[in-house]
Amino acid sequence: MSQLMAWASAGLIALGLNSCMSEEPVGYVEIKRTFPQTTSHDSYRLNGVEVAGLASADPSAQIVVRQKVGKVVLELFRGEQMRWQLCTFEVGKNRLVSATIYLQNRDIRCSVQA
Amino acid sequence: MPARSRFANIVFISVSLSLAAVSGAATTAAVAAEADKAPQVANPVDDFNRAVVEAKKSLGDLSSKIEESSKQIEGLTSTEAARAQVAELQSLIADALGQVADNGKVMTLGQKVVDYARSKEALFDQDTKFSAEERQFLLKEWRRIETEAKRATDDLGSARREFTELLRQVQARSDYIEELQALNNAQQMLDVIKKLAGEVRAASGSMKSLIQSVTAPAPGI
CATH class of the missing domain: 1.20.5 (Single alpha-helices involved in coiled-coils or other helix-helix interfaces)
Structure with missing residues (x-):
């Protein structure tokens, strides 16, 4: 009987580990851009991954993306040669972090609210 | 050992x-x-339609669970149980947001359909193989699919904004509850949690009808 229990619990633990490994904890990043992006080869990247639809000539843009939990860096790329780190923040499990990209004089800045 | x-x-x-x-x-x-x-040739319209049907079902289920979870909160009297229920509520709303996030499956497939329809329109604009009448029919159908796909992604975009606001609201309340716990103010904590439950239930009702209104493009060809 105890052997059966050991088998059953071992199986459950293995299945539990399997499901934990397949589902990584995620949070969400909301990014707002409050000015038109006039340079056509600009792109924004979160931890190196391009955020599609954020850099455009539209007067503003707002997107929400799923993001793996942990430290996140938001960068602006101008082509592949030039890059600027705009802000760094932590994303928590099931939590939303809002980043606003705005202009200060002609400088592109970022503010974060977690 | x-x-x-x-x-x-x-x-x-x-x-x-x-x-x-x-x-x-x-x-x-x-x-x-x-x-x-x-x-088989990949058909982005079919893939998108399947994803929209799955997302609608999943969002409908999640909305019911959100409503159920917020109902349960109102009946709780222990602060520990109420805090655990708020954490569950936050996880359900986060899951719902994940379904319609910009980098999620549905939105990505929706954009693929729009791009695919545009490429077909460009192709038939230049076409010399079909008669003018056939070309017009194909162009009209692809334009319809493009418009319907855009509308479906816009509707899901509205759901995304609603879930984002709801997650922000629950998160802010949850952080406030943590602060109240630091002050050991149990009664005020319960009051905040119960008020939040009422607000979430009201939002969840309007979201259910929004989700129901989403329709995927019908493949005409």
Whole structure:
């Protein structure tokens, strides 16, 4: 009987580990851009991954993306040669972090609210 | 190491390995079954439609669970149970947001349909193979699919904004509850949690009808 229990619990633990490994904890990043992006080869990247639809000539843009939990860096790329780190923040499990990209004089800045 | 504990470890390792082997065999069998079928041309419209149907079902289920979870909160009297329920509520709303996030499956497939329809329109604009009447029919159908796909993604975009606001609201309340707990103010904590439950239920009702109104483009060709 105890052997059966050991088998059953071992199986459950293995299945539990399997499901934990397949589902990584995620949070969400909301990014707002409050000015038109006039340079056509600009792109924004979160931890190196391009955020599609954020850099455009539209007067503003707002997107929400799923993001793996942990430290996140938001960068602006101008082509592949030039890059600027705009802000760094932590994303928590099931939590939303809002980043606003705005202009200060002609400088592109970022503010974060977690 | 005692013999019994060593035995338990061996049992655990062998069960884990056999489960991994079973799961690996199942995957291999599925891949083999796929390989036996004739390859099919990928159709982004069908993929998007399937994803929209799945997302609608999943969002409907999640909305019901959100409503149920917020109902349960109103009846709770223990602060620990109420805090656990708020955490569950936050997880349900986060899951719902994940369904309609900009980098999620549905939105990505929706953009693919729009791009695909545009490429077809450009193709038929230049076409010389079909008659003018046939070309017009194909162009009209692809324009309709493009418009309907855009509308569906816009509707899901509205759901995304609603879930984003709801997650922001629950998160802010949850952080406030943590602060109240630091002050050991149990009664005020319960009041905040119950008020939040009412607000979430009201938002959840309007979101259900929004989700129901989403329709995927009908493939006409």
